[in-house]
Amino acid sequence: MASLELIASTNCFGGQQQRYQHHSEVLNCDMKLSVFVPPQVQLSHRLPVLFWLSGLTCNDENFITKAGAQRVAAELGMILVAPDTSPRGDEVADDEGYDLGKGAGFYVNATQAPWDSHYKMYDYIVEELPALIRDTFHCKAKFSIAGHSMGGHGALVIGLSNVQQYMSVSAFAPIVNPMACDWGKKALTAYLGEDKTSWQQYDACHLLQQQGQFLQVPMLIDQGLADDFLDSQKLTRPFEQIAKQINYPAEINYHSGYDHSYYFIASFIENHLRFHYRHLMSQ
Amino acid sequence: MASLELIASTNCFGGQQQRYQHHSEVLNCDMKLSVFVPPQVQLSHRLPVLFWLSGLTCNDENFITKAGAQRVAAELGMILVAPDTSPRGDEVADDEGYDLGKGAGFYVNATQAPWDSHYKMYDYIVEELPALIRDTFHCKAKFSIAGHSMGGHGALVIGLSNVQQYMSVSAFAPIVNPMACDWGKKALTAYLGEDKTSWQQYDACHLLQQQGQFLQVPMLIDQGLADDFLDSQKLTRPFEQIAKQINYPAEINYHSGYDHSYYFIASFIENHLRFHYRHLMSQ
Numbered sequence: 001m002a003s004l005e006l007i008a009s010t011n012c013f014g015g016q017q018q019r020y021q022h023h024s025e026v027l028n029c030d031m032k033l034s035v036f037v038p039p040q041v042q043l044s045h046r047l048p049v050l051f052w053l054s055g056l057t058c059n060d061e062n063f064i065t066k067a068g069a070q071r072v073a074a075e076l077g078m079i080l081v082a083p084d085t086s087p088r089g090d091e092v093a094d095d096e097g098y099d100l101g102k103g104a105g106f107y108v109n110a111t112q113a114p115w116d117s118h119y120k121m122y123d124y125i126v127e128e129l130p131a132l133i134r135d136t137f138h139c140k141a142k143f144s145i146a147g148h149s150m151g152g153h154g155a156l157v158i159g160l161s162n163v164q165q166y167m168s169v170s171a172f173a174p175i176v177n178p179m180a181c182d183w184g185k186k187a188l189t190a191y192l193g194e195d196k197t198s199w200q201q202y203d204a205c206h207l208l209q210q211q212g213q214f215l216q217v218p219m220l221i222d223q224g225l226a227d228d229f230l231d232s233q234k235l236t237r238p239f240e241q242i243a244k245q246i247n248y249p250a251e252i253n254y255h256s257g258y259d260h261s262y263y264f265i266a267s268f269i270e271n272h273l274r275f276h277y278r279h280l281m282s283q
Numbered sequence: 284m285a286s287l288e289l290i291a292s293t294n295c296f297g298g299q300q301q302r303y304q305h306h307s308e309v310l311n312c313d314m315k316l317s318v319f320v321p322p323q324v325q326l327s328h329r330l331p332v333l334f335w336l337s338g339l340t341c342n343d344e345n346f347i348t349k350a351g352a353q354r355v356a357a358e359l360g361m362i363l364v365a366p367d368t369s370p371r372g373d374e375v376a377d378d379e380g381y382d383l384g385k386g387a388g389f390y391v392n393a394t395q396a397p398w399d400s401h402y403k404m405y406d407y408i409v410e411e412l413p414a415l416i417r418d419t420f421h422c423k424a425k426f427s428i429a430g431h432s433m434g435g436h437g438a439l440v441i442g443l444s445n446v447q448q449y450m451s452v453s454a455f456a457p458i459v460n461p462m463a464c465d466w467g468k469k470a471l472t473a474y475l476g477e478d479k480t481s482w483q484q485y486d487a488c489h490l491l492q493q494q495g496q497f498l499q500v501p502m503l504i505d506q507g508l509a510d511d512f513l514d515s516q517k518l519t520r521p522f523e524q525i526a527k528q529i530n531y532p533a534e535i536n537y538h539s540g541y542d543h544s545y546y547f548i549a550s551f552i553e554n555h556l557r558f559h560y561r562h563l564m565s566q
Contacts, residue, residue: 010509010541010542010544010546010547011507011540011541011542012541012546012547012549013549013550014550016540065349065545066349068351070549070550071351071549071550226293226294256294257293257294258294258295259293259294263293263295263300263353264295266296267294267296267354
């Protein structure tokens with residue numbers, strides 16, 4: 001396995017904001033990755049790690065430049081890992097739309113041409129990256145995972161499907177039912193084909209309905225009520241309905257006046273970090 | 284005088300992150316402006332206002348998306364005003380370089396063609412914008428002013444030259460001696476011509492040397508020691524030398540490992556806001 005190569009590092013809140021590049025065997029291309037390393041890395045104990053999955057059009061830098069998460073991560077001693085949202089490079093298939101192809105990997109393993117040669121974001125996030133992070137940092141065995149919008153979808157799906165690897169899951173304005181909204185249907189059709197049974201493993205509502213009574217992971221969701229995509233792209237609410245039906249212990253908070261932007265994320269990220277920290281430290 | 288027209292607003296840390304547009308008579312073009320309005324705007328008292336001047340290549344949005352200043356501003360009840368860094372629009376003269384023309388107004392009043400028909404950023408920041416802010420918000424009579432790099436230059440020059448209007452001044456990695464560095468010489472030559480006596484009013488070191496013993500304003504400067512531009516672009520150090528010579532009461536802090544980026548600003552912006560708040564509330 002190729003290791004992470006440090007390409008940039010600067011101090012930030014007493015820790016270091018770093019950027020790495022590496023060759024991804026799973027994605028079959030070179031990738032960049034942002035990591036915040038807190039000052040506590042100089043101590044001998046294993047640090048808690050939070051993975052952050054970003055939304056459509058983002059790369060590995062949006063979260064680390066806009067969310068203001070480093071302040072609390074530095075206080076708690078938490079490593080933040082922010083991957084890119086798709087494979088990258090000239091040989092990687094793309095689409096004219098912002099919601100398919102580069103910047104829009106949707107955290108699935110594509111099975112359809114021309115996407116299937118690179119778009120394996122599910123395996124990249126769940127398998128390859130955790131191994132690279134464990135190789136590079138002295139960290140706790142289990143991680144937590146969070147994300148925004150398309151990345152909220154990724155965090156919920158990955159967290160619900162891998163309870164052995166993640167201590168807790170959280171999301172801002174997640175796409176919870178991609179099988180039933182325009183963004184999701186476009187991406188799942190392109191990456192997985194017309195057979196909707198192959199979509200179900202990537203639909204948080206479907207997973208919760210199927211598994212939520214047996215496999216549970218601590219979960220926190222925040223949703224702005226001034227979010228332009230709330231109803232049209234199936235954010236949060238269909239998931240909340242199922243959680244109520246099956247008594248799934250998710251904390252779901254709505255906030256009037258907040259939209260889909262990083263101003264919303266910045267306003268509530270501290271609570272997410274403290275939520276994950278509590279669970280990460282209980283292992 | 285044309286008033287500010289609200290073009291965007293979303294909740295942020297319990298307050299509102301807003302964006303305005305207006306026709307600037309001074310700049311002879313339409314301008315955009317970002318303003319953070321804290322939750323305390325609903326109370327009846329006059330709010331403290333901090334102006335933030337951004338650096339080269341920035342517009343009115345860099346500070347508000349990257350510095351994470353809204354959290355503390357919301358706690359303190361402080362309005363943040365972030366103007367653009369130059370006149371804008373198709374009719375405004377520009378240059379191929381990132382360090383001249385649009386995004387690089389240098390907070391001066393240009394006297395040379397083709398710049399003199401729009402590039403009057405000094406008057407825009409010192410006269411037109413304060414009047415518009417007083418017209419729009421219920422705020423305290425005197426402001427404070429801060430900035431980064433080219434904007435740190437602007438904050439120091441404007442604060443030193445207008446002690447009747449500003450309660451306090453602060454800067455991150457300011458260009459303190461533009462008469463003696465490449466960025467400054469290029470801009471001042473273009474905007475003001477070859478006669479260097481016309482440059483002196485825009486050189487913080489010159490102003491401090493001339494006036495610092497008679498006109499004083501509370502001042503805070505932070506400087507990263509891993510800043511690539513520290514020596515070449517005359518950041519902070521020449522100003523510190525003069526301040527020491529004349530016993531000027533500026534607090535100047537150096538930080539090892541911090542570079543010229545917004546990660547540096549985000550790490551220390553809280554201290555700047557609290558510094559300005561103390562002085563703003565003493566009026």
